Amino acid sequence: MELTFLNDLGQSFVIEIDPGMELENVMALLEVESGIPVNEQSISFEGRELTNTKATMRALGVTDNAMLVIRRRVQVAGRSAEQDAEMMRLQILGDPQLMRQLHETNPEIAAAALTDPARFAELLRQTRARQVEAEHELDRLNADPFDVESQRRIEEAIRQQAVMENLEHALEYSPEAFGRVTMLYIPVEVNGHPVKAFVDSGAQQTIMSPECAEACGLMRLVDKRFAGIARGVGTAKILGRVHSAQMKLADLHLACSFTIMEGRDVDLLFGLDMLKAHQACIDLEKNVLRIQGREVKFLAEHELPDKARIMESGGPEDQPPATSSGAVGSSSQPQHFPGSGSTLGGPPAAGVGRGAPAAGAAAVQTRYPEEHINTLMGLGVSREVAISTLDAAGGNIDVAASLLFS
Template identity: 60%
Template sequence: MEEQKFSDTSVGSNESTSQDDAEVMRLQLVGDLDLMKQLQASRGVSQPELAEAARSNPTKFAELLQKSRERQRHADSERTKELEQLKSESTPEAQQKLEEHLREKAVAENLEHALEVIPESFGRVTMLYLPVEINAHLTKALVCTCAQQTIMSLKCAEACGIARLIDKRFAGVARGIGTAKILGRVHSAQLKVADLYLPCSFTIMEAQEEDILFGLDMMKAHKTCIDLQNGVLRIQGREISFLSG
């Protein structure tokens, strides 16, 4: 989750590296596959080597971590010296560099604050999917509060056997981040969620990656409630768990 801990800037720490500290960080890194991939692909100093050591050599990992922190302390010291020198100069170029240093410092402090109070923002967010069924065709629907209408891909409509019900008089173009062709609308089809059968209207789109976007229109129609604390969608007295991945 806190991927910045292993970046060139944040691996550096004013605290000495202990074996326990290094081992905790190593285990955290090994348990985060996304972060391991990022480190392996990184162009930062020793980052791919750090990732490999985390996987296979705890002792070497601790050594690399210590070296990385020493490099960071040295870099911090050099930046401090440069900053003090810029403060003593009055040329426009020096003032511009000073302003950039101060800006970078503010960004770093903002990052540190975010890592402390909202570390979740640096992790991977699992989208809200529900297992659903239409005409015995099993699929999943993405619960999407940014979609005004409930949307279905043409491929899914064909798989569910409802493509023949598309009313082409409702064809058009959807505009948002880019544009997409609307083929029409299926005015009513039964969407099975758990043991509920919900009559739903579907806007059919040609280029749609998700099978179904469960939009605000049907959420309001069926009086749903998204409960993020418990990871469920509440609807008609039922609590339906979101898919974990």
């Protein structure tokens, strides 16, 4: 049978045993898993402490997939809850491996253990209270197997547990998926002016901002007959087109055309038209742009332009670009440099692009109190998981917290 043990810090330990194994042998296994000595273990099941160490798990009424609670027994008589919390805090501080695990599972408690004993005791008390409530809630849900609402909540709890297991699997085996991807920039010169160009194979045309065109001395060459409106994720005003200008890339001097478009996120976007015209190849294995036999290394993160670092760090967004009438767009989504990863002149792509999730996120922010969401996030989950768990718990913060430990 498979058994799950929860401790006071919200950590879980899963062991597989034979139903005929005696409790004392299970406790020996738990000592290896949890680090709690056998003589200090207190194991509870369905609100009752298991004290007969010679009895088998089957005889104690423990069934397959059961959830039990393991606590460290206080050895000194008359110790208060505050002293108990302080003893646990000192034990955590004295065990680097346990501290590291706590940082991963509950960074708020780990930080309090280091800097604020009173806050640590309060968080520990809240965690214990939530675990007790979780046990009672589980008993209530299992009390009536024919109650449709109870079964729905159990089903959602199981689904949420699968989500958390999937998250833990991803964190363990593919942690790089949670890292920040640095965009591809290369150093170029346009008319002798140095520019850091954003390489974007998803943009149909090579785009330059009016400010960059002015700095490169190209505004006098803008053909305004090609002015118009670019539609993609949002809209932006096209001022015109520079049909030919010299771009230096490595030791190559290439003839390039630029669409001059309003936008403040990127000075120069090296698009698919020029990539294909010069038969360039984006080589991610070597982290270079290969073009006409030359290899131009992509810029490291610290070499990116300031605007790029602000965007990638989730900093303040630019205001929406002006429409052709000069009015500021009314969309609530942040408007990034148009053309990046979208078709110029094409219809707006609803729900696609860097700014698309913003409206949806704003829509769910007011469904539950922010302090409830922040409390769940303090337990080591993302905002999305916190909100979905509140959905599963019907908005009950205590039940939601208990689901995270189920």
